[in-house]
Amino acid sequence: MREFFFVVNPASANGTTKTVWREIGEYLKEKGVEYDFAFTTGPNHATQLTTDAIQKGYKWIVAVGGDGTVNEVVNGFSIEGKFAENASLGIISRGTGCDLIRTLGIPKEYQGAVEILKDKKTREIDLIKVEYLNHQGEKEGRYCINISDVGLGGYVAQRVNHTSKSAGGLWSYLRGTLLSILKYKNRQGRVIVDGNEVYSGVFSLIAAANGKYFGGGMKLAPMAELDDGYISTIILGDMGKGELFLNLAKVYDGSHLTHPKVKYYKAKEVIIDSKQRLPLEVDGENPGFGPVKYSIAEKVIKVIC
Numbered sequence: 001m002r003e004f005f006f007v008v009n010p011a012s013a014n015g016t017t018k019t020v021w022r023e024i025g026e027y028l029k030e031k032g033v034e035y036d037f038a039f040t041t042g043p044n045h046a047t048q049l050t051t052d053a054i055q056k057g058y059k060w061i062v063a064v065g066g067d068g069t070v071n072e073v074v075n076g077f078s079i080e081g082k083f084a085e086n087a088s089l090g091i092i093s094r095g096t097g098c099d100l101i102r103t104l105g106i107p108k109e110y111q112g113a114v115e116i117l118k119d120k121k122t123r124e125i126d127l128i129k130v131e132y133l134n135h136q137g138e139k140e141g142r143y144c145i146n147i148s149d150v151g152l153g154g155y156v157a158q159r160v161n162h163t164s165k166s167a168g169g170l171w172s173y174l175r176g177t178l179l180s181i182l183k184y185k186n187r188q189g190r191v192i193v194d195g196n197e198v199y200s201g202v203f204s205l206i207a208a209a210n211g212k213y214f215g216g217g218m219k220l221a222p223m224a225e226l227d228d229g230y231i232s233t234i235i236l237g238d239m240g241k242g243e244l245f246l247n248l249a250k251v252y253d254g255s256h257l258t259h260p261k262v263k264y265y266k267a268k269e270v271i272i273d274s275k276q277r278l279p280l281e282v283d284g285e286n287p288g289f290g291p292v293k294y295s296i297a298e299k300v301i302k303v304i305c
């Protein structure tokens with residue numbers, strides 16, 4: 001058994017990873033990295049491949065794909081209700097959004113990412129447990145490593161995931177956001193933060209953040225730290241379409257937090273209750289709908305960074 005196991009999503013980065021993986025594989029050999037790998041074939045396969053690799057004894061599991069692939073690999077570390085203690089997560093980012101690596105400080109180019117893997121320096125970080133309703137209306141849970149939200153962000157992710165991202169992360173998400181604002185209707189809900197109701201009424205977006213960035217580079221949660229033991233919660237209240245358009249630029253540098261309709265909290269548990277089905281996004285994917293419960297899982301995974 002070789003040292004590293006790579007879980008490669010050939011469909012990531014608009015299907016270019018299948019070809020680029022050959023180049024990455026050659027580079028890994030050149031650099032003396034011993035590895036095995038497998039291609040994912042569809043939804044949640046990366047989770048199964050990860051669990052299997054950990055159970056076989058691999059200690060270094062590397063996700064090669066976008067934030068969705070990283071999310072599936074992270075969920076494969078949770079085996080029968082316990083997080084694998086002997087394995088660590090590495091990332092070679094091949095997505096379009098690439099939002100998690102911005103917070104982790106992992107380079108986008110694979111050459112830089114391979115250097116980080118070779119150093120094997122790890123950092124223990126938190127995850128957010130997300131409980132929601134899946135597309136069949138059944139209760140389901142999964143872990144989020146970066147950002148999850150309900151409302152406009154969930155709506156944008158649905159749109160962007162159903163269109164080509166060949167224009168790149170920044171433009172694909174910006175175009176998706178602008179078009180979504182035109183169509184999206186604000187939702188109703190109650191937000192309960194550590195047992196206290198902090199918001200009730202119409203809202204545009206409510207996010208639970210572990211990392212700082214989402215949507216291909218928007219700094220939604222500048223205060224978020226991956227290992228602080230808290231969920232950074234951001235509520236964008238009842239903002240009209242004009243207000244959303246006018247303030248969008250501010251989300252790219254994190255200065256939106258001073259807007260009077262924006263509230264933020266640090267919490268261990270956040271419940272977003274609603275009679276409506278809320279569009280849900282978890283690390284850029286749409287596993288189902290809110291109402292949703294978020295709870296912090298402190299320092300449960302080691303990341304090579």
Ligand SMILES: Nc1ncnc2c1ncn2[C@@H]1O[C@H](COP(=O)(O)OP(=O)(O)OP(=O)(O)O)[C@@H](O)[C@H]1O
Nearest residue numbers: 011012013041042043065066067068069095096097
């Ligand atoms: N072989 C495959 N063919 C098609 N889809 C796949 C395959 N393997 C995995 N997937 C799907 O790819 C999605 C994850 O893609 P990922 O987010 O990693 O890449 P991306 O969309 O290019 O990047 P980003 O989220 O950063 O924009 C998941 O929905 C997963 O089910």
